[in-house]
Amino acid sequence: MKRNRRQSQHNWRERTRRALSPTIYLRRHAQVALDSLGRLYRNRVAAIMTTAVIGIALALPSGLYLLLENLGRLSDAWDGQTSLSVFLDDAVSEESADKLARQLSGWTEIGDVELITPAQALDEFGKQSGLGSALAALDENPLPTVLVVTPTNGHLDPAAASALQKKLAALPETALAQLDLEWVQRLSAMLDIARRGILVIGALLALAVLLVIGNTIRLEIQNRREEIIVTKLIGATNGFVRRPFLYSGIWYGVLGAAIAWLLVEAGFWLLSGPVARLAGLYHSDFSLQTLPAPLLGTLLASGLLLGLLGSWLAVGRHLRAIEPR
């Protein structure tokens, strides 16, 4: 008796297995994915509004993140060449300055020393500021001799750099030793805080996307209640009933991410003109970098995951309750 029962169970499973070869299974998934997309297209007004909400929610953190990345790139460009300017006393002659420079380059923590004589400095200043003719009218050169000291790679960090600064300031020839790019370090510290802030905003907005998708799918489940009951009566498994809703969620997420991408691109396109003009004023060829491929991939993937997760939550909560009566 017991064996008979098991055998008949086995037969029934066989019947369902046989029909589901892997190719059919995959084709079925593709079919359901397309059907879900078609359903979105048929309800396109509502679908566009939902995806636009998702798009805006995803565009905010991605846009802010990208802005920070650009700022970070700007400070990185300077960060690499942290240097110290040592302004020498007026009394120091050019020869002794040259001697000092050679002496300093012998220090273990110093990689490179560049000597800028007052004449060179005046020349460069005249060229860059466009005040050449006005400067020529000066009786004497007001600029000091400067040694630009670049630490070796091992002494670039803030602590080592400021230790070096103190050491240089103590030299008798030194009038002033200045660690140049302290503000870059402050900027990068600020960027770190901003990054953390964006993480928080991003997490909150991701939660919002999750809720929007979950609620949209919940409404869709309620609209298709009759269909769910009929298909369950005809022998649909929970998986079969669940699938179209999961694909709808995925489409919402991915299309929302695509809209977010377009919004970010458009925003940066609007900013690029003014930024280029500003960079021009600083004699920099800096330009805003738009979404790079890996980041775009991350954006689309998070859209997909949020969609899947949001619909999964809605489906898990509401589909079980709909059974034939």
Next chain:
Amino acid sequence: MIQFTNVSKRYPGGHDALSNVSFHMEKGAMAFLTGHSGAGKSTLLKLIALIDRTTRGQLFLDGENVTRISNRRIPYIRRKIGFIFQDHHLLFDRTVFDNVALPLVIAGYPHQEIGKRVRAALDKLGLLNKERVYPITLSGGEAQRVGIARAVVNRPMLLLADEPTGNLDPELSREIMKLFGLFNDVGVSVLVASHDIALIEQLDYPVLQLAHGKLVNEAAEYA
């Protein structure tokens, strides 16, 4: 095909829909299930379709005890049963073809096979010209025949019909019953719940009669 052994069904609240029902319907048989409204006809069909579970007793389908079968396996059992409803339960957002194809899509048949089988079923029911039509434009009789096409397209072992002629005139009702007879002739077991006594008496099939949740005609117990 169907075996009830001392089956009782009590709904929450204490209403006894069926009490101590036993009968056995052979494979390939056809029978009618009658009784006044509220006698338990629908409950009995729902137990077979595993929409409701028995409170007491054992239920066997095709030799398998399905009394305490797991929820996961219910869909696979239902695929062996064709269910026909009084209000046909067609989906109005898709064509007649897609409605009839649904059981095959659910069971995962390949595309060409689905087309072949759906057309064969529609042909058998004289609906081939309605393939591309939406159910809203169908008459009552046509809609019911589409419902039957959907029930038989998967070649089930058992057809269950709950008041299939409830909304149809006598002429159409007779036609529908004749259709069930044709399916039975090719080996499908058929159980039809109906209170249309006049029509049932014209047809020569065993009758299970329910009254107040009990089987009353002992003779029909082994239909």
